[in-house]
Amino acid sequence: MQKKTLLITGWNGMLAYDFIKTQSEDYTIIALDKTACDITSYSHIEQVLKQYTPDIVLNCAAYTAVDDAEDIGMKLCYDINTLWSYNLARATSYSWIDFVTLSTDYVFDGTKEHWYLPEDACNPLGVYGMSKYLSEQLVKRENPMSVIIRTSWLYGGEKYGENSGVYKNFVNTMLRLSETRNELRVVSDQYGIPTSCVDLSHALSQVIQSIQSFRGDIIHFSNSSLSGGIHWADFAREIYTLNGKNTSIQECSTQEYPLKAVRPQWSILLNPSTIQLPDWKDALKRYLTSSHQ
Numbered sequence: 001m002q003k004k005t006l007l008i009t010g011w012n013g014m015l016a017y018d019f020i021k022t023q024s025e026d027y028t029i030i031a032l033d034k035t036a037c038d039i040t041s042y043s044h045i046e047q048v049l050k051q052y053t054p055d056i057v058l059n060c061a062a063y064t065a066v067d068d069a070e071d072i073g074m075k076l077c078y079d080i081n082t083l084w085s086y087n088l089a090r091a092t093s094y095s096w097i098d099f100v101t102l103s104t105d106y107v108f109d110g111t112k113e114h115w116y117l118p119e120d121a122c123n124p125l126g127v128y129g130m131s132k133y134l135s136e137q138l139v140k141r142e143n144p145m146s147v148i149i150r151t152s153w154l155y156g157g158e159k160y161g162e163n164s165g166v167y168k169n170f171v172n173t174m175l176r177l178s179e180t181r182n183e184l185r186v187v188s189d190q191y192g193i194p195t196s197c198v199d200l201s202h203a204l205s206q207v208i209q210s211i212q213s214f215r216g217d218i219i220h221f222s223n224s225s226l227s228g229g230i231h232w233a234d235f236a237r238e239i240y241t242l243n244g245k246n247t248s249i250q251e252c253s254t255q256e257y258p259l260k261a262v263r264p265q266w267s268i269l270l271n272p273s274t275i276q277l278p279d280w281k282d283a284l285k286r287y288l289t290s291s292h293q
């Protein structure tokens with residue numbers, strides 16, 4: 001049987017890094033970085049699709065600087081997250097190519113103090129969340145067969161201390177800070193679920209392999225958490241416990257640690273699909289105890 005061709009955008013990013021690393025040889029992968037695509041040019045996207053004739057496009061490209069999106073990065077954020085996805089959805093639809101794109105828990109306002117279902121009403125609080133919410137709307141309109149994957153609190157690539165492949169994420173930031181700090185203040189009134197890019201990549205592969213069963217769906221993929229959502233201070237404590245660090249965590253409120261972008265207070269994604277991700281503590285342990293999971 002002929003192998004399917006999967007085209008990935010944003011291949012220098014954290015999720016794309018782990019996705020490419022975890023793939024078997026089930027499909028031919030074409031990974032494009034931002035130099036290989038003009039994000040706002042529809043004709044260029046068409047040209048890229050014609051050149052590579054993929055069966056599936058996985059869109060990992062994004063503007064993810066949540067705070068900068070509030071001011072200096074606003075235009076870029078809407079260009080990349082909204083316009084880019086819209087163009088890709090349109091172009092893939094015309095060419096009958098399956099389209100899978102990533103979205104976020106930040107499409108919700110976080111006032112629902114328990115699990116968010118895929119069909120729950122969105123009401124983003126910041127520019128990044130709004131850019132993703134608009135992207136979801138446009139993608140659904142332009143290519144109704146698209147698959148939209150919402151995820152939360154991603155960490156991946158190599159862990160802090162490795163030579164290369166280290167990305168900015170909460171786990172790596174905590175590890176870096178523990179080298180110079182005995183005590184850290186971490187927010188304890190925002191609840192979510194951390195998600196390993198490796199586990200998300202395996203789940204994405206399953207979706208891609210059975211794409212016919214998921215067309216038109218919005219799917220929530222976070223690591224599992226039997227106890228529901230955790231806050232950032234819980235997450236930080238688990239990182240230090242697993243890594244044997246002595247830095248102590250002082251809990252603080254969002255008000256005491258203000259950032260430019262307002263985050264949802266509760267953004268715990270419920271995943272009713274047949275594909276489930278492992279427990280978040282197990283995922284974190286794997287990330288911290290091996291350089292290649």
Ligand SMILES: NC(=O)c1ccc[n+]([C@@H]2O[C@H](COP(=O)([O-])OP(=O)(O)OC[C@H]3O[C@@H](n4cnc5c(N)ncnc54)[C@H](OP(=O)(O)O)[C@@H]3O)[C@@H](O)[C@H]2O)c1
Nearest residue numbers: 010012013014015034061062064102103104151152153154
């Ligand atoms: N990180 C999280 O906590 C989180 C949470 C929920 C959802 N998500 C979503 O998950 C997806 C993957 O996130 P991630 O953390 O892997 O993001 P990331 O590490 O920031 O990677 C995004 C990639 O997009 C590329 N990119 C930026 N501008 C581009 C452009 N103009 N044209 C083409 N590519 C461009 C970046 O390239 P350069 O590196 O060269 O700039 C980078 O390789 C995104 O859709 C994100 O919104 C992330």
